[in-house]
Amino acid sequence: MNDVSLFSRIGRRIRAWSRQHSYSFFSSLGVILKHKTGTLMTVLVLGIAMFLPLGLYVTLNNLDNVDLRQDEWSAVTVFFKPGIDGTEVRRVANELQQRFEPGSMTLISPEQGMADFRSASGFGDSLEILDENPLPWVMQVSPRSGSTDQLESRVAELTAYLDTVNSVELTQFDYKWLQRLGRLLDLGQAAVTLLVALFGLAVVVVVANTIRLDVASRAEEIEILALVGAGNAFVRQPFLYTGLWYGLMGGFIAVVLIALAMFYLGGPLGLLLETYGSAFNMRGLEGYHALWVLAGGALLGWFGAWIAVQRYLRKLRIGGRLGRS
Amino acid sequence: MIRFERVSKVYPGGSRALADVSFDIERGSMVFLTGHSGAGKSTLLRLVMMLERASRGNVFVNGLNLSEAPDRLAPIVRRNTGMIFQDHKLLKDKTVADNVALPLMIAGLKYADIRKRVRAALDKVGLLSKVSQMPLALSGGEQQRVGIARAIVSMPPLLLADEPTGNLDPNLSRELFALFEEVAAQGVTVLIASHDLDLIRRMHKRVLVLSAGRLADDIPARNIP
Numbered sequence A: 001m002n003d004v005s006l007f008s009r010i011g012r013r014i015r016a017w018s019r020q021h022s023y024s025f026f027s028s029l030g031v032i033l034k035h036k037t038g039t040l041m042t043v044l045v046l047g048i049a050m051f052l053p054l055g056l057y058v059t060l061n062n063l064d065n066v067d068l069r070q071d072e073w074s075a076v077t078v079f080f081k082p083g084i085d086g087t088e089v090r091r092v093a094n095e096l097q098q099r100f101e102p103g104s105m106t107l108i109s110p111e112q113g114m115a116d117f118r119s120a121s122g123f124g125d126s127l128e129i130l131d132e133n134p135l136p137w138v139m140q141v142s143p144r145s146g147s148t149d150q151l152e153s154r155v156a157e158l159t160a161y162l163d164t165v166n167s168v169e170l171t172q173f174d175y176k177w178l179q180r181l182g183r184l185l186d187l188g189q190a191a192v193t194l195l196v197a198l199f200g201l202a203v204v205v206v207v208a209n210t211i212r213l214d215v216a217s218r219a220e221e222i223e224i225l226a227l228v229g230a231g232n233a234f235v236r237q238p239f240l241y242t243g244l245w246y247g248l249m250g251g252f253i254a255v256v257l258i259a260l261a262m263f264y265l266g267g268p269l270g271l272l273l274e275t276y277g278s279a280f281n282m283r284g285l286e287g288y289h290a291l292w293v294l295a296g297g298a299l300l301g302w303f304g305a306w307i308a309v310q311r312y313l314r315k316l317r318i319g320g321r322l323g324r325s
Numbered sequence B: 001m002i003r004f005e006r007v008s009k010v011y012p013g014g015s016r017a018l019a020d021v022s023f024d025i026e027r028g029s030m031v032f033l034t035g036h037s038g039a040g041k042s043t044l045l046r047l048v049m050m051l052e053r054a055s056r057g058n059v060f061v062n063g064l065n066l067s068e069a070p071d072r073l074a075p076i077v078r079r080n081t082g083m084i085f086q087d088h089k090l091l092k093d094k095t096v097a098d099n100v101a102l103p104l105m106i107a108g109l110k111y112a113d114i115r116k117r118v119r120a121a122l123d124k125v126g127l128l129s130k131v132s133q134m135p136l137a138l139s140g141g142e143q144q145r146v147g148i149a150r151a152i153v154s155m156p157p158l159l160l161a162d163e164p165t166g167n168l169d170p171n172l173s174r175e176l177f178a179l180f181e182e183v184a185a186q187g188v189t190v191l192i193a194s195h196d197l198d199l200i201r202r203m204h205k206r207v208l209v210l211s212a213g214r215l216a217d218d219i220p221a222r223n224i225p
């Protein structure tokens, strides 16, 4: 056999293959468009099933991004030893600036502290009886912003260093809330994983069940196809395409639902977060996220259809009921 | 074209449909298969189409030993075999043309070629005027002929028919057999299972007679007056 005939044979096989696929493709699209109501219901259920994990993911993504841990929220409070003067405090502040480039630093002199205390505590003039100001210099340092984990390690570095500085009496930091926020976000991530697995399974089951009914209603057609020489792949193809369409449309619905939810919840949520004093930019799905959702939906739909058809193809085996009246 | 070597078939339930059957059918010949109800005619055809596997012995079709061929070859065997069923096995929601086109769709032919070949096949069975009808709008005989058109459209080397004249009137049956004869004359091997002894006798072809799963008689073509 010469090369030309080999190539033309391969070319012919490929063309035959693509024609078979285009036949399946259009036949699957025909089925979907014929049963509009059924398709719509299936696709809505799939869309909602995909929306739930996706919604939680978007929520977490936003929470992780909120500036909750900025500034005073994550500030380390440094108390200097009594009698330490401003020169030493400013030296330490310079040192910190160079070593850690903190997000912000505030120095509070004993006088400033006393003034604040007076106005805040309501003791007012009664504090005049103290002939000496008992308050030390205080400094508030916020680490550079970053993820929860980064913040935690930056705070740790900062306090470790400050513990070696002689003029510092003690450092104070409320790790707990930062850790809590971190753990909560971790928990949320785990919940997203769980929901993705669970609702992914739901998508597969819903598609498998829908396709199973579709297959059963076309049992006669399948039998005839097999009798005139259709292989399993040819019988399977249109159903796989149908499953793929379902998944794809379900994914599209989910993405649209996310956009609607963002639009609907965006206003109230923004107002809520403003009370925490943080500028809040709501993040939706990125373009590549949406592509992932569509591809994932299509894949799950394809897989669900595959399961449904495969169960049925077993009945077409040699020695089965095929061809009997 | 078809060779049975000591073939037995016992169904899972334990009923013996064929016992030690051997014969050889030449390429391009037309052969009848007859016998009482339950004699094993349908079983024999099912073995040739790879719808069933022999319990013992070898079934050769076109040189391929079906008893040893893997399952995945079954579609290819069927693609090379035109089969005509008593109950037609037509798709009720597809036009006559679409039904006949099915084997060519599976083979992945070009639409233009499919159209041409479908028209040629329908012309051969005299149904060109019914191309775009639905099968249920046709008479029983016409439906049977659509089935024949579908069986010959891909020009397979082998044509099988199980009781093709089951509920047709004698005239139609005769026409149908004449059509099979024409197909055989073009080099296609034709094997027809039938009860219709009168008609079979008149065709002067070779006849295999089954009785309770055994090959009771093998009447050569020339011995029939």
Ligand SMILES: Nc1ncnc2c1ncn2[C@@H]1O[C@H](COP(=O)(O)OP(=O)(O)OP(=O)(O)O)[C@@H](O)[C@H]1O
Pocket: B011, B012, B013, B014, B015, B016, B017, B035, B036, B037, B038, B039, B040, B041, B042, B043, B044
């Ligand atoms: N799927 C099956 N399971 C068990 N036994 C079967 C099966 N199919 C056929 N048989 C038995 O095998 C024997 C031969 O059946 P077959 O259908 O081949 O006969 P036939 O010659 O075609 O009869 P008919 O003229 O009535 O169509 C019968 O006894 C039948 O009961």
Ligand SMILES: [Mg+2]
Pocket: B041, B042, B043, B162
């Ligand atoms: Mg029978």
